Amino acid sequence: MDYKSSELLRFTTAGSVDDGKSTLIGRMLYDSKSIFQDQMEAIEASSLRRGESEVNLALLTDGLKSEREQGITIDVAYRYFSTPKRKFIIADTPGHIQYTRNMVTGASTANVALVLIDARHGVVEQTRRHAIIASLLQIPHLVVCINKMDLVEYSEEVYENIKEEFEKFASKLEVKDVHFIPMSALNGDNVVDRSENMSWYGGSTLMYYLENVHIGSDHNIIDCRFPVQTVIRPQTDEFHDYRGYAGRVAGGSFKKGDKVMALPSGFTSTIKKIDSFDGEMTEAYPPQSVTILLEDQIDISRGDMIVRVNNVPKVEQDIDVMVCWFHERPLALRGKYALMHTTQDARCVIKDVKYKLDINSLHRNLEDKNIEMNDIARVTIRSTKPLFVDSYRKNRITGSVIFIDEGTNETVGAGMII
Amino acid sequence: MNYQLNHLKELESESIFILREVAAQFENPVLMFSGGKDSILMVYLAQKAFYPGKIPFPLLHVDTGHNFPETIEYRDALVEKIGARLIVGSVQEAIDKGMVTEEQGVNASRNGLQTVALLTALEEGKYDAALGGARRDEEKARAKERFFSHRDEFGQWDPKNQRPELWNLFNGKKRYGEHFRVFPISNWTELDVWQYLAMEKVELPSLYYAHEREVFERDGVLLANSPYIEKKPTEVVKKMMVRCRTIGDVTCTGVWASKATTTDQIIEEVATTRMTERGGRTDDKRSETSMEDRKKKGYF
Numbered sequence: 001m002d003y004k005s006s007e008l009l010r011f012t013t014a015g016s017v018d019d020g021k022s023t024l025i026g027r028m029l030y031d032s033k034s035i036f037q038d039q040m041e042a043i044e045a046s047s048l049r050r051g052e053s054e055v056n057l058a059l060l061t062d063g064l065k066s067e068r069e070q071g072i073t074i075d076v077a078y079r080y081f082s083t084p085k086r087k088f089i090i091a092d093t094p095g096h097i098q099y100t101r102n103m104v105t106g107a108s109t110a111n112v113a114l115v116l117i118d119a120r121h122g123v124v125e126q127t128r129r130h131a132i133i134a135s136l137l138q139i140p141h142l143v144v145c146i147n148k149m150d151l152v153e154y155s156e157e158v159y160e161n162i163k164e165e166f167e168k169f170a171s172k173l174e175v176k177d178v179h180f181i182p183m184s185a186l187n188g189d190n191v192v193d194r195s196e197n198m199s200w201y202g203g204s205t206l207m208y209y210l211e212n213v214h215i216g217s218d219h220n221i222i223d224c225r226f227p228v229q230t231v232i233r234p235q236t237d238e239f240h241d242y243r244g245y246a247g248r249v250a251g252g253s254f255k256k257g258d259k260v261m262a263l264p265s266g267f268t269s270t271i272k273k274i275d276s277f278d279g280e281m282t283e284a285y286p287p288q289s290v291t292i293l294l295e296d297q298i299d300i301s302r303g304d305m306i307v308r309v310n311n312v313p314k315v316e317q318d319i320d321v322m323v324c325w326f327h328e329r330p331l332a333l334r335g336k337y338a339l340m341h342t343t344q345d346a347r348c349v350i351k352d353v354k355y356k357l358d359i360n361s362l363h364r365n366l367e368d369k370n371i372e373m374n375d376i377a378r379v380t381i382r383s384t385k386p387l388f389v390d391s392y393r394k395n396r397i398t399g400s401v402i403f404i405d406e407g408t409n410e411t412v413g414a415g416m417i418i
Numbered sequence: 419m420n421y422q423l424n425h426l427k428e429l430e431s432e433s434i435f436i437l438r439e440v441a442a443q444f445e446n447p448v449l450m451f452s453g454g455k456d457s458i459l460m461v462y463l464a465q466k467a468f469y470p471g472k473i474p475f476p477l478l479h480v481d482t483g484h485n486f487p488e489t490i491e492y493r494d495a496l497v498e499k500i501g502a503r504l505i506v507g508s509v510q511e512a513i514d515k516g517m518v519t520e521e522q523g524v525n526a527s528r529n530g531l532q533t534v535a536l537l538t539a540l541e542e543g544k545y546d547a548a549l550g551g552a553r554r555d556e557e558k559a560r561a562k563e564r565f566f567s568h569r570d571e572f573g574q575w576d577p578k579n580q581r582p583e584l585w586n587l588f589n590g591k592k593r594y595g596e597h598f599r600v601f602p603i604s605n606w607t608e609l610d611v612w613q614y615l616a617m618e619k620v621e622l623p624s625l626y627y628a629h630e631r632e633v634f635e636r637d638g639v640l641l642a643n644s645p646y647i648e649k650k651p652t653e654v655v656k657k658m659m660v661r662c663r664t665i666g667d668v669t670c671t672g673v674w675a676s677k678a679t680t681t682d683q684i685i686e687e688v689a690t691t692r693m694t695e696r697g698g699r700t701d702d703k704r705s706e707t708s709m710e711d712r713k714k715k716g717y718f
Contacts (some may be wrong), residue, residue, distance in 0.1 A: 288427075322598060
């Protein structure tokens, strides 16, 4: 196995208890030999103690005492497996409790979203909700897993009908890349191995898709954005005048000699060196963590952003955001919140609630301004200082914010800049 | 130009980002160092994050007094090499002061007592962020852990009320007296750690490679023979080729029969093994939720 050329892919799964999500994850982990013997024995013993007739694979991820007591998933669970081609991180999100909050969290970093459909039921309310969240969070690739095909006699017609129904609905969404796979997670059809029961299906298996989907363009590599995290100044004899701006490239590609501008000051300079522990680099691109040195001594500190002179983000204080609310205490119109955006800290006031989005139908409710936990709404905020923003559609890093309650310090909402 | 990192470089970049966030968001962080491979990886990543500067926080070792001597030798050499400041929190001291009571009998371990020594050291140093090398793939309670994990003024973890973490925005805001545990290598698996250490040619303590050692078997786990463990009359000491997959206190760290003497052989062994690395940790086996129970109280 050549691990040095293996890539990382993050995907999210969402679903309820009955659509076979645990079985699907269990199947992928089992078939890629990622479930260990002692884990298997431990969950076999737990399942038996609970009086369950089959091994409950959900116990692999439901690690908390209260989850095991109640038989539910409370929180996003992360699972890991790898094949010779890729390493996978699954953000497994529960479908029932706090579904929006958890789905949004899991989706925020995902390359791929898996949406499960029970072939017997077709597109249901929950399917639409999952697809809408995947679209709002701009997950680049969506895989619709039409599961339990064994229970509809592996019928091509059933598959085609569901596919058509989903496509009709998805045309209203902003999903660029949708893929359909008929499968039976229980029997393993089209999960890792090709199904012998569905010779009419000419597409790839789920595992083949996950191993091969092109993720090289998932980052924005056009618009150069470098939010400064911290300044490195060793102040030793050897590195007396060293002043490096440490950060993670959020967009575009930076090279030595590039003409750059620092925000908010607007001062311009040239990249003298892109430095790292492993030596000087010729180029830096997302999501690399590097240190940038400039030719001129200009004032740059945490929260500032280094960009290309001819391609700058919007510098704004009045910003429209799609917000997903996470807290029991509803969003307060004209309320003040702390805000985090890239490496900047600010405060903001909620100036207006434009509409609440019905995440089952995409209907915009202009009347209801009461934004409660798990609601999604379009709001206008004003920040205490200018933020350097792109639309979320353009860049998921420079286009996202979180809202923090100033009294409790809890993260109460997540926002995508429009 | 192919703008795609390999998975190890992407994990490295994520961890460096977290380490720099900690340096920027907190006033007085500390890196918890056990001498195990994960904390060695953490120190290595911290060197990368702040290069060419030194690591801007001290290392904290919670010493149970029941160490493998190789761990202490390695620790002292590393600290000297990178010019770091080392703080030692002592479990022996906590016992001597009567803050904790030593367990007795054949299963006695100081593992649980570490929590008190750790919380005391954090309080004395007024540290507001403690960096740890825990990974989500290690244990089911750790699978629910955040990168930035909030602790109240008693050092407790409330797993049901954690802050959601989205994109790369990490909320480290807290009230006076509270602190954070931060886990920069959350997304790494055991295999990732080994592959990365091999790729980067990082030197590890000799304990991780197969060597001959006196061992005995208890509940299906091989334990190293040591004056700190009381043996039952039926337990027979024998010499075997073994290596450690995790390193903790001598009393609760299982060793594994192995012939792997190089990092590449270890990678092969890890890739084909059917047992998790904590399968040898008797501290996890005390009950189904023993990790969660200890974590809630402030264990790392």
